[in-house]
Amino acid sequence: MTSAPGPAARRWRVGLACNEAVRRDYVADADISRLEAVAEFSYLPVSVASRLGAPAPRDLEAEAELACFAAELDVLLVCNGAPFVSAQVLEAAPRLTLLGELEGDRFAYRLDVDAAQQCGVRVVDTSHASSWPAAEWALGLALVGLRNAGASFRRMIAHENAFLPVAERSGPGYDGAELSHKRVGLIGFGYLGRRLVELLRPFHVEALVFDPFVPRALAEPYGVRFGSLATILGSDVVFVLVPHTAATEGMLGADELDRLRPGSVFVNVSRGQVVDPTALLTRLLRGDVVACLDVFDPEPLPLDSPLLELPNVFVSPHIAGVTAESRRRFFSLMVDECLAHFEGLEPLSELTSGIVRLRTPPSRDARPLS
Numbered sequence: 476m477t478s479a480p481g482p483a484a485r486r487w488r489v490g491l492a493c494n495e496a497v498r499r500d501y502v503a504d505a506d507i508s509r510l511e512a513v514a515e516f517s518y519l520p521v522s523v524a525s526r527l528g529a530p531a532p533r534d535l536e537a538e539a540e541l542a543c544f545a546a547e548l549d550v551l552l553v554c555n556g557a558p559f560v561s562a563q564v565l566e567a568a569p570r571l572t573l574l575g576e577l578e579g580d581r582f583a584y585r586l587d588v589d590a591a592q593q594c595g596v597r598v599v600d601t602s603h604a605s606s607w608p609a610a611e612w613a614l615g616l617a618l619v620g621l622r623n624a625g626a627s628f629r630r631m632i633a634h635e636n637a638f639l640p641v642a643e644r645s646g647p648g649y650d651g652a653e654l655s656h657k658r659v660g661l662i663g664f665g666y667l668g669r670r671l672v673e674l675l676r677p678f679h680v681e682a683l684v685f686d687p688f689v690p691r692a693l694a695e696p697y698g699v700r701f702g703s704l705a706t707i708l709g710s711d712v713v714f715v716l717v718p719h720t721a722a723t724e725g726m727l728g729a730d731e732l733d734r735l736r737p738g739s740v741f742v743n744v745s746r747g748q749v750v751d752p753t754a755l756l757t758r759l760l761r762g763d764v765v766a767c768l769d770v771f772d773p774e775p776l777p778l779d780s781p782l783l784e785l786p787n788v789f790v791s792p793h794i795a796g797v798t799a800e801s802r803r804r805f806f807s808l809m810v811d812e813c814l815a816h817f818e819g820l821e822p823l824s825e826l827t828s829g830i831v832r833l834r835t836p837p838s839r840d841a842r843p844l845s
Contacts, residue, residue: 487514487817488570490548492541493577494522494556501554501577503803506810513817519544523558527578531559531585542567550813553585554578554805562590573816575599576826577805580718583831592828599812600826603666604804605796610670612795613744616767617659617712620740621652623765625789651711651738654678660710662727663717663745664689664699666824671714672697683707686717688833708734712742719746721835729754737763744795747772759785769795 489510491502498518510516521541525531537558545551545568553560554577565571565587574591576583580602591598619625630636651657655678661668664686672682682699685707694701707713708731717723728751735741735758743750747770759766759782767789768782774793782788812822 487550488517488548489514489550489552489813490517490519490544491552491554492519492521492544492557493552493554495520497554497556497577500799501802501806503807506803506807509810510813513814514549517544517548520556521558522556525555525585527555528580528582529584531557533561534558538564545571549573550575550816552577552809552813557585560586560591562587562593565590565594565596571596573597573599573813573822575601575809575812577809578602578604579826581826581830582834583826586826588826588828588831597816597822598826599809599822599824601805601808601812601824603824604808605798605801606666606670607804608798608801609667609744609796610674612769612791613667613671613714613716613742614674616742616744616769616789616791617714617740618654619789620742620765620767621654621657621712623652623787625765625767626786629786654680654712656680657711658683659712659714660685660707661699661714661716662686662704662707663715664693665716665718667744668714668716669693669697671716672699683710704731705734708732709736710739711736712740715741715743715745715749717745717749718834719748720833722833723749725749725751727751727754729757732758735764739764741766743767744769746770747774756781759788762787765789767791769793 498520507516519541521537523531523534523537538561541558541560542564545564547570548568549570550573551560551568551571552575560574574586574596576586579585579600581600586598588598658681659675661671661682661684664684668684675682683702683706684699685702685704691701713735715727726749732754741764750772752772758764765787769791770793776782776790782790812824816822
């Protein structure tokens with residue numbers, strides 16, 4: 476159990492290492508004040524070049540600087556711009572009990588989680604802060620898809636009559652166009668999926684989930700039922716919500732997409748690589764399914780992509796999780812974790828070696844889930 480420093484000891488010390496853009500856009504003064512009520516807070520500006528979704532490059536000079544910064548800390552927080560938190564950095568910080576990554580997508584690209592666990596340091600990743608807007612956008616895309624609003628928009632900007640005569644109102648966007656009481660299928664039930672289920676409750680949907688990894692005990696409190704991938708793909712609305720890993724790359728191919736029910740809506744707000752792009756295009760060319768896509772493979776979507784011409788496709792440029800509110804939420808959630816840690820409480824979003832192994836990056840030998 477984490478215990479606070481004694482009366483004669485110093486206060487908790489929390490340090491944040493990131494680039495200036497993160498410090499400016501992610502860190503709100505109100506959250507700093509919450510931390511400083513019980514701890515000393517310090518900031519180390521660092522600017523190691525890295526790419527989101529890829530391992531942080533090793534920079535020994537920057538790591539040495541980080542080790543000096545962390546030497547007297549109880550909690551070390553890192554984000555974009557920070558160097559790799561290596562075993563050497565951890566060994567130089569004997570007081571450290573908590574290591575936090577604000578936006579790592581739970582891949583531990585910037586952290587040596589194994590070394591942290593060996594040092595008795597708990598690791599937290601608050602990447603799920605973007606689940607709030609991503610879930611909202613997924614819900615919005617479902618509503619757009621059920622009305623096939625993309626086709627109506629195309630007709631309006633082409634200066635065509637979008638208000639069809641009653642005799643011509645049928646098919647996608649008219650038949651089965653309401654979300655209420657529909658059967659929806661969620662492929663993936665992590666933070667994003669659970670948030671989406673909360674937003675779906677007012678629509679009284681029947682929610683089915685495919686996720687081999689989450690505890691089945693979640694079914695009752697969230698009001699969902701778990702089922703096979705084949706069953707979930709037969710829903711009225713299908714949401715793709717899984718991360719891109721070795722296990723999920725290409726998991727939705729021709730056989731899986733063929734199971735989409737005519738008249739259904741297919742929503743992807745996770746990663747484009749989860750779906751075989753050729754198989755997806757082939758399925759959509761049949762014209763009996765509406766797709767609402769925020770992610771693509773490749774990305775960005777080429778300007779000559781046939782998807783841009785299909786009347787049963789609505790697209791957005793990978794914006795589901797991108798809001799100013801979610802950027803500030805990364806740090807706000809981490810402050811929540813710090814304050815709980817100081818009280819001896821366990822993290823809500825702990826990152827362990829087991830979780831990292833489940834999210835192994837894709838490779839040529841990856842086999843999709845079934």
